[in-house]
Amino acid sequence: MTSRQPQLPLRLGIIGLSASATTSWASAAHLPGLLSDHGKRDYTIKALCNSSVEAARNAIETYKLPPDVKAYGTPEDLAADNDIDVVICSTRVDKHYETILPSVRAGKKVYVEWPIASNSKQIEELVQAAKSSGAKVAVSLQGRWVPPVAKIREIVKSGTLGRVLSSSISAFGGTNNRNGLPPGLDYFLDWKVGGNIITIGFGHLIDFTLSALGDFVPGTTSARTQIQWQENNIVDPKTKEVVRTAKSDVPDLISVHGELTSPSGNLMPGATLSAQYRRGQPFKGEPSLLWHINCERGEIRLRSMNGAALQATGYDNPPQVQIHHFHNDTVEDIKWEWEKEQLDVPVFTRGIMSCLYAFAESETDGWVSIEDVAHRAEQINAWVTKGKW
Structure with a gap:
């Protein structure tokens, strides 16, 4: 039906x-x-x-x-x-x-x-x-359709840089503090609730990354997780005072490595992806998101100083996409733009609204179905609980 x-x-x-x-x-x-x-x-x-x-x-x-x-x-x-x-x-x-x-x-x-x-x-x-x-x-999972990711997917699929050899992405975020949360978000520390910095922050990150590259070959991924802050401060957002502490069983760090596959044939056999996500802020002055895609004839880099959550970032300091062309050793700045209908709404809501518009207007395009993405939740759960998928 x-x-x-x-x-x-x-x-x-x-x-x-x-x-x-x-x-x-x-x-x-x-x-x-x-x-x-x-x-x-x-x-x-x-x-x-x-x-x-x-x-x-x-x-x-x-x-x-x-x-x-x-x-x-x-x-x-x-x-x-x-x-x-x-x-x-x-x-x-x-x-x-x-x-x-x-x-x-x-x-x-x-x-x-x-x-x-x-x-x-x-x-x-x-x-x-x-x-x-x-x-x-x-x-x-609107991160798949924000313009910087869409532009990278376009470049990869075009084949102009040859096949993808490898990729790496590292990101920081999830909470504004490495070991503090407001009282209403203390459920982030309870894995069984299902909403936390790994399932949300890393989940969005790995999904938009794989949307551009392909997906992992089942059985080839390995993962390491670490709970770096077992005791977390619950902080009153108004007074900034610690009102209590709470234990966490949710990792603050996840690192996943695996072999990629793509039905479009734009990957070198054995091409790999390494992805790491850590809760909190990066080293002062360094990007909160750095994504490299190494291809046969060049390397793509996305660099964001304004947050790892491309699907929800304010874009006050827009992510930068560049290509290092190997044949002449030059770096090209790649332009990306919002669609006209996205410009009509505040920057914070543009990613999600592009998917909602597509959901209303198209039977299949511009949004992701529950059937297509249910396995993403399985992957994340397996990486955290078993260390592999």
């Missing part, structure tokens, strides 16, 4: 647009784009679902949404609304499964933040539910 593309604008329900949440991803990354001219062409907000009807009503009032926006207190009630075409889920990771499953079973289009869910059992159930109902489920 397959769903037919509804007529635009799609009628939208949002789960997790809160007026009081610790983090404000839905309001910061989704709402500006949805309320833009392009966003209104693709979507019209018709419902909010929060922990209670009252909480949903408070959010409707806080964000000055139209008075006809419905307020729901359970995912089941939202899923039962036949006037809703699409559901966006922007909650804590450990709430994804229970909040989107009713809508997936109802056959609605669902857009869920990455990571998909807390564990592989939940992810598999969501995949099977989508297959049974015909629901299309998009996963928010």
Whole structure:
């Protein structure tokens, strides 16, 4: 069973647009784009679902949404609304499964933040539910389509530099402090929750990297992880005082090495990728993201001083893409640009909105499905728990 593309604008329900949440991803990354001219062409907000009807009503009032926006207190009630075409889920990771499953079973289009869910059992159930109902489920791995990554993918696939011989990427981020978190994010220290600096930060990093190069050959990867800060400070964001400490079972460092494969044949047999991600800040003055792709006739480099999260960075100091041409030993600066519709929204929301626009306008292009990316969660879990995939 397959769903037919509804007529635009799609009628939208949002789960997790809160007026009081610790983090404000839905309001910061989704709402500006949805309320833009392009966003209104693709979507019209018709419902909010929060922990209670009252909480949903408070959010409707806080964000000055139209008075006809419905307020729901359970995912089941939202899923039962036949006037809703699409559901966006922007909650804590450990709430994804229970909040989107009713809508997936109802056959609605669902857009869920990455990571998909807390564990592989939940992810598999969501995949099977989508297959049974015909629901299309998009996963928010928007880093694949931000312009610097798209430009690198274009260069690699063109073959102008020959085949890829090897690649390395190192990044720092995940939290603003190496061993501190605000009280509302202390769940980042609990692996079973599913949302932490490895699954989120490294997950986005490895996904956009592999989107440009191919994927790992199963059975060839090895990984090392390290918990560098077993005791973490929980810091009051206003007073900056440590209110308590909390233990962590989530690694602060992950290093993965493996052989790459690509159906397009743009890789030298045996080409490898080495990827390392460390929580916190880099050495002062050094880039937070450095990505090299060594090819037969040249080397590509992406350098970012403004954060490793290319899918959500503010771009105050835009990432730099360059090519070192071997034949004449010159370095070329590679230009990349935002698409016109992306320029209409704040920089912070451009990556995610390009995927949401594509999800509304295309059956397959510009967004990643849950079926296509479920194995990414399996890879990360295997690297952390088994040291290999």
